[in-house]
Amino acid sequence: MTNPGSSQPLPSFQKVCAMSPVQAGYVQGAAMASIALAISPDAAPATATARDLSLGLMMSLNEVLGLVPTDFREHLRPHFQRLAETAEKCGNVRATLDKLRRHKANGTLPPQLSGVHVPVFQFTQEYRSHVADPSAAIKAACDDFVWTALDKAITAKTAEMTYLDSLLDMSKFYPDLPKQMENEAKKLELANQVPVFRPGTTEIHHWELDGPFIAMRDQFLHDLALLAARVLAINHTKTVVRQTKADAKKKLKDVADVEMANATPKKRTEDLINKALSARLKQLGITGGSRSRVAKKPKKKES
Numbered sequence: 001m002t003n004p005g006s007s008q009p010l011p012s013f014q015k016v017c018a019m020s021p022v023q024a025g026y027v028q029g030a031a032m033a034s035i036a037l038a039i040s041p042d043a044a045p046a047t048a049t050a051r052d053l054s055l056g057l058m059m060s061l062n063e064v065l066g067l068v069p070t071d072f073r074e075h076l077r078p079h080f081q082r083l084a085e086t087a088e089k090c091g092n093v094r095a096t097l098d099k100l101r102r103h104k105a106n107g108t109l110p111p112q113l114s115g116v117h118v119p120v121f122q123f124t125q126e127y128r129s130h131v132a133d134p135s136a137a138i139k140a141a142c143d144d145f146v147w148t149a150l151d152k153a154i155t156a157k158t159a160e161m162t163y164l165d166s167l168l169d170m171s172k173f174y175p176d177l178p179k180q181m182e183n184e185a186k187k188l189e190l191a192n193q194v195p196v197f198r199p200g201t202t203e204i205h206h207w208e209l210d211g212p213f214i215a216m217r218d219q220f221l222h223d224l225a226l227l228a229a230r231v232l233a234i235n236h237t238k239t240v241v242r243q244t245k246a247d248a249k250k251k252l253k254d255v256a257d258v259e260m261a262n263a264t265p266k267k268r269t270e271d272l273i274n275k276a277l278s279a280r281l282k283q284l285g286i287t288g289g290s291r292s293r294v295a296k297k298p299k300k301k302e303s
Contacts, residue, residue: 055223055230059237064230067223069216075184079177080231083168087232090164091239095246097157104150113149118142168232170225178224185217 058064061084068076103110119142123134166172192213195204 052226055226056233058230059234061231061234064227064234067227069220071188071216072181072184072220076181079180080228083173083228083231084235086164086167087235088238090161090168091235091242093157093161093164094239095243097154097161098243100150100154100157104154109146109150110153112153113146116142116146170228170232174225174228177228178221181221181224185221188213188217 055064055067058067061080065073065077065080100110108114118135118139121135121138123131127134189209192210193207194210196206196208197203198205
C-alpha cells in the first residue's frame with residue numbers, strides 16, 4: 001500500500017501494532033510527512049516535527065534500531081552499538097574523575113590509594129634512643145607518593161575523558177556513516193528492481209528501481225543523523241540519572257553518619273552510668289530483678 005500521490009509505502013497495520021507506542025508514533029509521523037509533502041510541501045515540516053518529538057521519547061538503543069528499515073538495520077547496528085558503548089564508557093570515566101576530584105578537595109584518598117601502607121623497618125633500641133623517629137622520612141615519602149599518585153590519576157583520567165569525548169564528536173563520527181549506508185543501499189538496488197510493462201500488454205519494457213524502496217532509503221538517510229544523535233542523548237540521560245542517584249545516596253549517608261555521631265556520645269554515657277551503677281549495687285549486695293532486694297547471707301549448716 002502506498003501513500004496517495006506518492007510511491008512511498010505506508011506501514012502495515014500488523015507492523016504498527018507490533019511496535020511500541022513511541023515507535024508507532026514515529027512511523028506514523030514519517031507516513032504523514034510523506035502524504036503532506038505530496039499534497040502540500042508547506043505542510044510537511046509540522047508532521048516532521050511530530051516525528052522528531054516521537055524520536056525524542058525513545059529511551060533505549062533497541063527502540064532506536066527498531067525504527068531502522070530491516071534492509072539497513074543489521075548494517076547500522078554495530079555502528080550504533082559502538083557509539084552507545086563509547087558514550088557509556090565516557091560517562092563512567094567522567095564519574096570516576098568527579099570522585100577523584102572530590103577526594104582531593106576533601107583531603108581524602110580513593111580506595112586504590114588508601115590501602116597503601118607505610119613499609120615497616122625495624123631499628124635497634126640504641127638507635128631509636130638516639131633518633132626520635134627513624135621512620136619519619138619513610139612516612140613522608142609514602143605520603144608524598146599517595147598524593148602525587150592521586151594528582152597523576154586525575155591527570156590520566158582527564159586525558160582519557162578528553163579522548164573519549166573526541167570519539168563521540170558527531171563531526172568526526174557521522175560523516176563516514178551516510179557513505180557506508182549509501183553503499184549498502186546500492187547493493188540492495190539489484191534486489192529492488194520492478195518491471196515496467198508496455199501499455200496494454202504483459203511485455204516488459206524495462207526495469208527500474210522500486211519507488212517504495214527509494215522512498216524508504218531516502219527517509220532513512222534523512223533521519224540517520226537524528227537517530228545517531230538520539231543514541232548519544234539516551235546514554236547522556238543514563239549518566240545523569242546514575243550520577244543523581246549516587247549524589248542522593250551520598251547525601252543520605254552523610255546525614256545518617258551525622259545522626260549516628262550525635263547519638264553515640266549519649267548512648268555511651270548511659271552505658272557507662274549503668275555499668276558503674278551495677279558495679280556499685282553489686283558491692284552493696286543488692287541484686288537486680290523485678291524487685292530489688294538486699295542479698296541475704298547463706299545460713300551455716302548446724303552440725
